[in-house]
Amino acid sequence: MTQTILHELIVGTASVCGLMLILWLIHLPLRNAAIVDAGWAGGLALLGVIYGATAGGYPLRALLVAAMAALWGVRLAVFLLSTRVIGHPEEGRYVQLRREWGGNLTLKFLLFFQFQALLCVLLSTPFLLSALNPQPQLSFFEYAGTALWLAAWIGEFVADSQLQSFKSNVANRGTTCRVGLWRYSRHPNYFFEWLIWVAFSVFAMGSPYGYVAVFAPLLMLFFLFRVTGIPATEAQALRSKGEDYRRYQQATSAFVPWFPRS
Secondary structure, rough: OHHHHHHHHHHHHHHHHHHHHHHHHHHHHHHHOOOOHHHHHHHHHHHHHHHHHHHHHHHHHHHHHHHHHHHHHHHHHHHHHHHHHOOOOHHHHHHHHHHHHHHOOHHHHHHHHHHHHHHHHOOOOOOOHHOOOOOOOOOOHHHHHHHHHHHHHHHHHHHHHHHHHHOHHHHOOOOOOHHHHOOOOHHHHHHHHHHHHHHHHHHHHHHHHHHHHHHHHHHHHHHHHHHOOHHHHHHHHHHHOHHHHHHHHHHHHOOOOOOOOO
8 A cells, every 4th residue: 555655646746746847838938927826726637637547446436536636627727727827917926926036036936836736746635545445335425525526616616707707897907806706705716715625625534544634625724824825816906906905805704705794
């Protein structure tokens, strides 16, 4: 078992680091580092498929976890490419990073891309634990995780679609989206993204040592609230929308959807 885990980790790490290296090379002429976001989602999808195909666990369980990882990751990667990279200038968060990082940007962004690759390997632990499990039947945890994943996937898709539809209307330029789910949360996409990781963790609970996977949604919550999620997104929104976004902050829940305050 230890040898299998080590082999899967080596193959998975090499694959996603290679993917991020290619994307880093592509970003140089594009001068758009937002491609790393699509690479993060795509890298996790790639890891889910690799583990599901090669880890040697119960085929139905391996197929389920690979399908959930791929459907989530590929949809998000395509969405991010189409809304932040292809035909778009570099997102304000990365423009700000360039200002703050100063010199040696080429090397710093290479390290940043590779850090995202290693983060993918860490977060893919629920995929690996599930794909290794040889038990020839699904447990309650796997049924519950699949159901929660489906609900969260639909929620994230709806939130992304509503925001993109709002942004595509030129009359809304410079204003804050308060449509649909965005009336009840400033970041419904992040909320449902986090629920997807809760679902992956619940799914992994049906496998040996599955309790280890609980760190994945906790780590995701930390990144969303303290690192690259809500703080950076809101700082950029305040720079671009000013007082309109401050009023939105005062009235609307930051994360969990809830009724707006008067």
